Amino acid sequence: MACEQYEAQKGGGADMRFEQNPLSNVRHLIGVISGKGGVGKSLVTGILATELARTGAQVGILDADITGPSIPKMFGMAGTRADSIGGNLLLPSISKTGIKVMSANLLLANDTEPVLWRGPVLAGAIQQFWTQTSWGDIDYMLVDMPPGTGDVALTVFQSLPIEGVIIVTSPQDLVQMVVAKAVRMCNKMDVPILGLVENMSYATCPKCGERIEVFGPSHVDETAEGFCLDVLGKLPIAPAIAGMCDSGTLETELPAGMLPDAVAVCAAFADSSAQRS
Numbered sequence: 001m002a003c004e005q006y007e008a009q010k011g012g013g014a015d016m017r018f019e020q021n022p023l024s025n026v027r028h029l030i031g032v033i034s035g036k037g038g039v040g041k042s043l044v045t046g047i048l049a050t051e052l053a054r055t056g057a058q059v060g061i062l063d064a065d066i067t068g069p070s071i072p073k074m075f076g077m078a079g080t081r082a083d084s085i086g087g088n089l090l091l092p093s094i095s096k097t098g099i100k101v102m103s104a105n106l107l108l109a110n111d112t113e114p115v116l117w118r119g120p121v122l123a124g125a126i127q128q129f130w131t132q133t134s135w136g137d138i139d140y141m142l143v144d145m146p147p148g149t150g151d152v153a154l155t156v157f158q159s160l161p162i163e164g165v166i167i168v169t170s171p172q173d174l175v176q177m178v179v180a181k182a183v184r185m186c187n188k189m190d191v192p193i194l195g196l197v198e199n200m201s202y203a204t205c206p207k208c209g210e211r212i213e214v215f216g217p218s219h220v221d222e223t224a225e226g227f228c229l230d231v232l233g234k235l236p237i238a239p240a241i242a243g244m245c246d247s248g249t250l251e252t253e254l255p256a257g258m259l260p261d262a263v264a265v266c267a268a269f270a271d272s273s274a275q276r277s
Ligand SMILES: Nc1ncnc2c1ncn2[C@@H]1O[C@H](COP(=O)(O)OP(=O)(O)O)[C@@H](O)[C@H]1O
Pocket: 034, 036, 037, 038, 039, 040, 041, 042, 043, 044, 070, 147, 199, 200, 235, 236, 237, 238, 239, 241, 242, 243, 245, 246
């Protein structure tokens, strides 16, 4: 497939940007998106946050998946409620290893309560997570985006200073079409794409170590080439990792060295700003 080029169209203007408060200093903001739900976006967000925190960086996660938040549970915060200071500034909850999280699940009285909010209220939640949360100093903030290309994703892209996004995909997707939608949204909104991560790419036989392509052969390399993007990693189906997400122990039990290329593209933002200053 020939390399597709898209004409970038400017998305939201600077006037649509949400302002940060004086108690927050977020240096680099990176989105994790996917064309559809259930492909492992939150898992990739959790792995990147864990690995970046292990480098000694201050890491935050803004859980923009308002109606399907899964970050608090992954970081052992199920049942935790966010505090507030001075009446109107929220405090993110802090995980065992110091990762700061803000999520709709930290604001609900009961975290099994469904979030039945309409578009403007969802956008208001994103604004609150950014403008009315006291984040402190954050080197990398990861935004776990809602699936697809809907209202909340547009709000995040128009209103927050996202420096780049990682697109998560899986082999059972109609890869070309689903990735194309995500790529085109980023191009229309003028948000740089850092690359693709393929989740559930394969499984390893626990007895003989053979690599099994459960969902058939991966096409992520051709897809990436078609859009002039890099493949930043392929994750296996790993029941042990799913177990860590369920038990809230990902940050302490995740084996080292997962998704090194994806971690490196995030870390490169800090390197380039250090060179500029
Ligand atoms: N590579 C994987 N191996 C095993 N389970 C996985 C893997 N990736 C995701 N899962 C599980 O699949 C479910 C959906 O993943 P999640 O990251 O929440 O997807 P998304 O955020 O894209 O909706 C979760 O229960 C997660 O633990």
